[in-house]
Amino acid sequence: MSQIITREQLKSLISELVKADTLVAAPVATEKGTCFFQYVNESARVVLDAGTSVANSIKEFFFPRHEEICRFVRQANDVVVTDAPVFDKRQVIFGVRPCEASSLPVLDPLFAWDYQDRFYQSRRANTTVVSFACTHTDPHCFCSDMGGSPDNASGSDALLFDLGDGSFEVRTFSDKGKALFEGRTSSSDRTGKACEAPAKTLDLDAIRHWIDAHFNDPMWDEETYRCVGCGACTYSCPTCHCFDIVDEGSFAKGKRVKNWDSCQSALFTLHASGHNPRGTQGQRQRQRISHKFSIYPAKFKVFLCTGCGNCTRVCSTSLGVKPMLDKIADKTKQK
Amino acid sequence: MRETAGKLLAEGTVDVVIGYGRLETGAVGAVFVTKVADVDKLVWNDECHQDLVVYLTRKETKKLGRPAVVVKGCDARAAVVLANESQISLSDVYLIGMVCPGMKNTKAANDASGNLPLYDRCLTCQDRVPRHVNAVIGDEAKTNLLSPEEAATKGNFARLAKLRAMSPQERLDWWSHEFSRCVKCYACRQNCPLCYCNQCVADKNRPVRIDTSSTLKGNFAWNILRAFHLAGRCVGCGACANACPAGIDLDLLNLTLAMTAEKEFGHVSGREVGTAPLIGSFSEQDKEDFIR
Numbered sequence: 001m002s003q004i005i006t007r008e009q010l011k012s013l014i015s016e017l018v019k020a021d022t023l024v025a026a027p028v029a030t031e032k033g034t035c036f037f038q039y040v041n042e043s044a045r046v047v048l049d050a051g052t053s054v055a056n057s058i059k060e061f062f063f064p065r066h067e068e069i070c071r072f073v074r075q076a077n078d079v080v081v082t083d084a085p086v087f088d089k090r091q092v093i094f095g096v097r098p099c100e101a102s103s104l105p106v107l108d109p110l111f112a113w114d115y116q117d118r119f120y121q122s123r124r125a126n127t128t129v130v131s132f133a134c135t136h137t138d139p140h141c142f143c144s145d146m147g148g149s150p151d152n153a154s155g156s157d158a159l160l161f162d163l164g165d166g167s168f169e170v171r172t173f174s175d176k177g178k179a180l181f182e183g184r185t186s187s188s189d190r191t192g193k194a195c196e197a198p199a200k201t202l203d204l205d206a207i208r209h210w211i212d213a214h215f216n217d218p219m220w221d222e223e224t225y226r227c228v229g230c231g232a233c234t235y236s237c238p239t240c241h242c243f244d245i246v247d248e249g250s251f252a253k254g255k256r257v258k259n260w261d262s263c264q265s266a267l268f269t270l271h272a273s274g275h276n277p278r279g280t281q282g283q284r285q286r287q288r289i290s291h292k293f294s295i296y297p298a299k300f301k302v303f304l305c306t307g308c309g310n311c312t313r314v315c316s317t318s319l320g321v322k323p324m325l326d327k328i329a330d331k332t333k334q335k
Numbered sequence: 336m337r338e339t340a341g342k343l344l345a346e347g348t349v350d351v352v353i354g355y356g357r358l359e360t361g362a363v364g365a366v367f368v369t370k371v372a373d374v375d376k377l378v379w380n381d382e383c384h385q386d387l388v389v390y391l392t393r394k395e396t397k398k399l400g401r402p403a404v405v406v407k408g409c410d411a412r413a414a415v416v417l418a419n420e421s422q423i424s425l426s427d428v429y430l431i432g433m434v435c436p437g438m439k440n441t442k443a444a445n446d447a448s449g450n451l452p453l454y455d456r457c458l459t460c461q462d463r464v465p466r467h468v469n470a471v472i473g474d475e476a477k478t479n480l481l482s483p484e485e486a487a488t489k490g491n492f493a494r495l496a497k498l499r500a501m502s503p504q505e506r507l508d509w510w511s512h513e514f515s516r517c518v519k520c521y522a523c524r525q526n527c528p529l530c531y532c533n534q535c536v537a538d539k540n541r542p543v544r545i546d547t548s549s550t551l552k553g554n555f556a557w558n559i560l561r562a563f564h565l566a567g568r569c570v571g572c573g574a575c576a577n578a579c580p581a582g583i584d585l586d587l588l589n590l591t592l593a594m595t596a597e598k599e600f601g602h603v604s605g606r607e608v609g610t611a612p613l614i615g616s617f618s619e620q621d622k623e624d625f626i627r
Contacts, residue, residue: 033444034582036516055580056518065518065549139361225396226358226365228389230525232580235518246540246547259547262520267538281395316526316578317385318362326359 002192003185005160006167007048013184014043014094023091025061027054037061037093048095050132050162057238057310058093058100062107062123065235065260069119069245073253084255087122092180096131099143099308101155103238104129109300110241119258128176131156132168133194140309142322144200148306151194161192168192202325204293204303206332211294214331221282223327226317229281231262233311233320234288239304242268263287289324336405336472339431341374343403349429350400353390355383362441365390367399377405384438384454386572388413388528391423403429403469407438408462412570412605413528415467419610420568422531425467432465434473442577455490456573456586467608491571495587495594510555516581517554519547523575523585524561529568536560562588567596567613570605 005013017024018041026046027035035047035054068084104124111120134150143149153159157177160168169192170185172178234240244261248254261268264285269278278284296304305321312320340352354377356366363382368374388410390396406414411432417423437457439450446452463478465471486492498506521537524530537545537557545560546553562585569589576586596602602613617626 030516030582032582034442036581038516055582056516066553221395225367225390225399228393228522228525230522230578231518231520232522232578235520236580244547246543248543248546248548257548259549260518265521265538267540281393312360314522314580316522316574317364318358318360323359 001187002190003170003181004163004167004188004190005170005181005185008166009184010048010094010168011043011046013180014040014046017092018042021089023089024094025058025091026094027052037095046094050160050168051135052095052132053138053313054095054097055236055314057103057236057308058096058129059103059107059238059241061091061093061127062104063111063120063241063243067119067258069256069258071253071255072247072249074251086118087126090126090128091123092128092130094130096129096156097134097308098131098150098152098154098156098159099141099146099148099306100238101129101131102148102152102306103308104155106239106300106302106304106306107241109302113300128157128180129155130158130160130177130180133159133161133192135162136195137198138309138313140312140320140322141198141307142202142309143307144197145202145204145325146303146305146307149194149197161194163190163192198307202329203332207325207328208294208297210328210332211290215286217331219327219331220286221280223324224282224285224319227264227281227285227319228317229264229266229284230316231260231264232314232316234262234264235260236310236314238306238308238310239292240288263291285319285324289321289328292321293325336379336431336433337374337377339470339472340368340377340403340405341371343429344368344371344374348401349403351396352377352403352405352431353387353396354405354431355379355385355387367396369399379405379433381436381439381453382441383407383433384441384573384577386410386413386526386528386574388417389526389574391417391428391528392531401427401429403431405431405433406465406468407433407435407572408460408465409435409570409572410528411465411468412462413572415605415608416529416568416570416612417531418608419605420612420615425608430465430468430470432468432471434465434471434475434478435460435463436477436479437463442582454573454577455494456571458490459486459492461486466606491586491590494584495590498587511551513581513583514554514558515551517549517558517583518581519549519554519557520580522578522580523558526574526578527565528572528574529565529570530561536564558583558585558588561585562592565589566592567600567602568604569593 025039028038028045029035029047035052036056071082073080111117153173157174158172170181242261243258247256270276292304343349352368355363356376358364366376387404418425437453440454464475545556573586
């Protein structure tokens with residue numbers, strides 16, 4: 001027996017959660033029709049369609065683009081520091097793609113490694129992720145290469161399969177998922193099915209080996225002339241997690257905050273001396289690709305990429321991870 | 336275009352042709368052709384929306400040597416602004432000017448006839464035949480230009496008129512809503528041919544001039560500041576709005592200032608070679624008397 005919920009029931013669920021002071025994030029369409037994950041305070045504008053392409057990543061609900069760490073006030077000859085409160089609300093994210101959800105288990109070890117990051121961990125513990133199994137793929141999808149699939153349950157508390165008639169089959173994978181849908185579904189004998197997985201084309205071992213052996217290869221510069229060095233790829237990536245810590249305010253009082261930062265920006269590695277160890281865009285692209293496919297897996301035994309393709313979709317010059325991996329794959333076959 | 340590019344490379348007039356090509360992802364974007372044998376990689380169609388003039392000031396592409404760059408009318412104006420601001424010398428670059436039919440908005444939904452619509456800035460464009468370029472390629476008779484009067488009521492101008500009809504509070508709410516999505520990736524700046532500062536004010540951290548935080552305050556500060564820095568400079572190529580991953584209509588901010596520059600000072604950026612930058616010059620005939 002399967003469990004079924006309708007789109008209208010999902011919308012009611014969202015309304016109830018909002019009323020009960022739970023933060024709800026879901027795809028919302030702008031005037032021009034592009035969808036973005038945003039916090040919502042009513043269910044009317046939410047797009048609950050398994051085929052929706054969403055332009056931003058869910059990472060900002062776990063690792064916000066701006067987060068306060070502490071506040072400071074200067075008193076006489078002393079500085080009083082107050083820790084920022086830990087996230088203690090509950091939040092539910094609807095309409096997540098499996099490739100986005102599967103980024104969470106990839107990031108978990110990073111935020112619980114030498115330093116236990118209570119900011120990330122509290123959000124992670126208090127969040128329920130409700131995903132939609134994919135109904136279609138586009139040319140930028142490569143989840144199959146990264147071990148995922150259109151119905152991959154990794155990172156999801158619940159996975160919903162579109163039955164095509166305004167209802168969804170609900171499969172739950174955690175206590176949080178079960179609790180959310182408890183008593184809200186009806187039994188049925190119908191089951192859903194995701195679309196076909198994108199073709200698997202990459203030999204990641206060969207790619208990793210090539211990256212490790214070609215730090216100074218001219219390819220890095222030659223194939224990245226078109227990159228203009230913005231951070232759209234890193235900021236739309238569900239696994240990119242670099243941040244900068246800055247103080248805001250005045251000498252008398254202010255706050256210390258954590259802001260997203262991007263390895264694609266020249267300022268990221270600029271030394272106070274003026275020297276920049278990653279002085280060209282090619283070197284910055286090399287860093288991003290190496291981090292995802294060599295450095296991170298060496299440390300955490302998992303690739304820092306889920307094959308979602310967000311980077312290429314948002315790139316103004318249609319670069320991003322997959323085109324770079326294809327170029328490297330060509331190199332590995334040349335010998 | 337390919338013939339011109341091939342000839343320039345064969346004769347050694349230039350070392351690299353920066354043009355449009357069909358990329359591995361299927362999109363059309365920048366390709367860098369350094370060999371005559373590769374000129375077939377160059378394409379010209381209605382997907383060539385990127386402004387390639389941005390590469391003229393990038394140090395990575397400067398290393399490739401003397402450049403030729405394929406430009407549309409708007410892009411050519413950007414190159415002229417760079418020359419007027421002493422960032423490039425027009426005698427050091429070869430501008431291959433393409434008569435432009437307007438570019439397809441690949442991010443929009445199909446129109447009633449099942450085609451992608453033109454960018455609305457292309458609909459109202461007055462620069463379909465590039466000026467101040469080394470070669471003009473294409474049929475100038477087929478540009479299908481709207482009269483300036485008609486253009487002023489359509490496309491991006493109509494979008495702006497809608498905003499201007501709002502009350503200040505409504506307009507502030509509208510921009511707040513839009514800017515709330517800004518993640519400060521600086522795709523607008525990096526894709527802009529005229530954002531060439533060695534150190535952008537947003538990157539100044541000793542002391543910090545603009546919050547790096549992507550809060551509403553920081554986002555307003557950044558986007559308003561960038562718009563003002565482009566006052567009388569922006570050529571309306573739309574690269575910022577096209578590149579914005581948050582889909583913010585940044586072009587409207589710049590359009591407002593460009594209209595003001597034209598109305599108050601008769602200044603159209605990049606229209607003429609040798610014009611002093613609007614912000615960097617003054618006239619004793621100025622209607623404000625503080626200047627005298």
